[in-house]
Amino acid sequence: xxxxxxxxxxxxxxxxxxxxxxxxxxxxxxxxxxxxxxxxxxxxxxxxxxxxxxxxxxxxxxxxxxxxxxxxxxxxxxxxxxxxxxxxxxxxxxxxxxxxxxxxxxxxxxxxxxxxxxxxxxxxxxxxxxxxxxxxxxxxxxxxxxxxxxxxxxxxxxxxxxxxxxxxxxxxxxxxxxxxxxxxxxxxxxxxxxxxxxxxxxxxxxxxxxxxxxxxxxxxxxxxxxxxxxxxxxxxxxxxxxxxxxxxxxxxxxxxxxxxxxxxxxxxxxxxxxxxxxxxxxxxxxxxxxxxxxxxxxxxxxxxxxxxxxxxxxxxxxxxxxxxxxxxxxxxxxxxxxxxxxxxxxxxxxxxxxxxxxxxxxxxxxxxxxxxxxxxxxxxxxxxxxxxxxxxxxxxxxxxxxxxxxxxxxxxxxxxxxxxxxxxxxxxxxxxxxxxxxxxxxxxxxxxxxxxxxxxxxxxxxxxxxxxxxxxxxxxxx
Numbered sequence: 367x368x369x370x371x372x373x374x375x376x377x378x379x380x381x382x383x384x385x386x387x388x389x390x391x392x393x394x395x396x397x398x399x400x401x402x403x404x405x406x407x408x409x410x411x412x413x414x415x416x417x418x419x420x421x422x423x424x425x426x427x428x429x430x431x432x433x434x435x436x437x438x439x440x441x442x443x444x445x446x447x448x449x450x451x452x453x454x455x456x457x458x459x460x461x462x463x464x465x466x467x468x469x470x471x472x473x474x475x476x477x478x479x480x481x482x483x484x485x486x487x488x489x490x491x492x493x494x495x496x497x498x499x500x501x502x503x504x505x506x507x508x509x510x511x512x513x514x515x516x517x518x519x520x521x522x523x524x525x526x527x528x529x530x531x532x533x534x535x536x537x538x539x540x541x542x543x544x545x546x547x548x549x550x551x552x553x554x555x556x557x558x559x560x561x562x563x564x565x566x567x568x569x570x571x572x573x574x575x576x577x578x579x580x581x582x583x584x585x586x587x588x589x590x591x592x593x594x595x596x597x598x599x600x601x602x603x604x605x606x607x608x609x610x611x612x613x614x615x616x617x618x619x620x621x622x623x624x625x626x627x628x629x630x631x632x633x634x635x636x637x638x639x640x641x642x643x644x645x646x647x648x649x650x651x652x653x654x655x656x657x658x659x660x661x662x663x664x665x666x667x668x669x670x671x672x673x674x675x676x677x678x679x680x681x682x683x684x685x686x687x688x689x690x691x692x693x694x695x696x697x698x699x700x701x702x703x704x705x706x707x708x709x710x711x712x713x714x715x716x717x718x719x720x721x722x723x724x725x726x727x728x729x730x731x732x733x734x735x736x737x738x739x740x741x742x743x744x745x746x747x748x749x750x751x752x753x754x755x756x757x758x759x760x761x762x763x764x765x766x767x768x769x770x771x772x773x774x775x776x777x778x779x780x781x782x783x784x785x786x787x788x789x790x791x792x793x794x795x796x797x798x799x800x801x802x803x804x805x806x807x808x809x810x811x812x813x814x815x816x817x818x819x820x821x822x823x824x825x826x827x828x829x830x831x832x833x834x835x836x837x838x839x840x841x842x843x844x
Contacts, residue, residue: 560824
């Protein structure tokens with residue numbers, strides 16, 4: 367009966383351990399008020415054409431393929447394979463996953479084996495035996511220890527919950543690293559293409575300048591112009607040529623940055639010659655509604671997981687204020703001779719149940735709980751700030767896209783007008799009906815218009831890339 371009573375008591379303790387977990391339970395935070403809105407625009411914002419708000423938006427496959435550029439696709443895939451940023455994110459994820467497994471393992475019984483061999487001289491004089499020799503013996507031992515923390519108030523379970531939430535946060539941060547890297551690569555690709563287009567536009571203007579100078583020299587040879595007539599045209603040529611070095615410097619830096627994002631040094635990898643004509647402008651971009659975005663955007667999900675971890679940490683701190691019971695059992699086989707080591711007579715064992723309860727820690731445990739609760743509140747504030755920042759980022763990009771197309775259309779009309787004026791002024795000059803200064807001025811306006819169109823086209827593509835990244839295009843599942 368005494369043995370049965372002890373078994374019943376032990377079963378009751380285990381039942382208590384299985385049902386008591388202190389500290390607050392985590393609940394997914396309610397969506398901010400802005401998530402209930404049907405869109406992202408502020409009252410008075412321009413509306414972006416080609417953008418479709420959809421609650422079920424899920425971009426299938428790699429989102430950057432929407433631009434139809436094999437060179438961009440190849441560059442992005444190279445970056446995903448070789449970027450140190452991705453390697454760091456994956457290694458961090460593995461570390462937190464391993465920590466979560468370690469925390470889960472700490473909940474289970476712990477079994478350790480031990481073995482020893484020692485040579486010892488027994489001092490009989492120390493025991494009051496005079497006249498007896500002090501023998502030297504060998505002692506061999508082998509055994510095992512089993513220990514188990516009953517975790518009465520769920521401190522270890524909360525620690526496991528915290529570790530798993532941190533692993534989830536690391537996973538979402540890895541997703542964010544992938545999305546950020548692909549977005550940055552695509553942004554730099556658009557920048558390279560835009561700068562190349564601007565350089566091509568300036569080179570076309572320089573060629574026109576040279577044709578103007580040739581026209582003036584022919585007029586000089588025919589006696590229709592003084593030798594100084596080419597001065598204005600030559601000055602315009604030099605002014606337009608001076609526009610190239612800064613653009614070439616920016617292009618070199620953009621290509622180098624593309625190599626960096628791809629995990630290569632500029633000396634070992636050459637960026638492709640990307641052109642604006644090589645990109646297809648998507649006719650329509652599906653965008654998640656705010657209520658969907660907060661359940662899919664990686665940085666928001668990471669902030670939510672960090673809030674979960676902080677909430678579980680409160681439970682750990684609370685459990686540390688309560689008593690703890692640990693059970694342990696030891697079995698040891700000891701013998702002077704190795705061949706006797708596994709005899710029953712060499713066996714020794716003990717069972718132990720220990721209780722520890724905090725009584726006085728100078729207020730440290732209470733302060734730790736207060737600190738954990740404050741960190742949980744701070745994590746909630748960070749989560750809310752992350753959501754607001756995400757909504758604002760999407761709003762900014764949509765507003766930019768709304769103006770990009772109008773700007774391109776206006777600049778294209780300005781370029782067409784400038785080209786027409788150049789033709790008119792050149793014809794008038796040939797016929798003697800206009801001074802050379804008018805031709806030079808028309809060329810100057812055309813130079814500015816061509817460069818502005820190229821810059822605006824590159825900016826529109828870059829804004830589209832930013833929209834894909836900001837709305838957390840779901841492509842990794844494919």
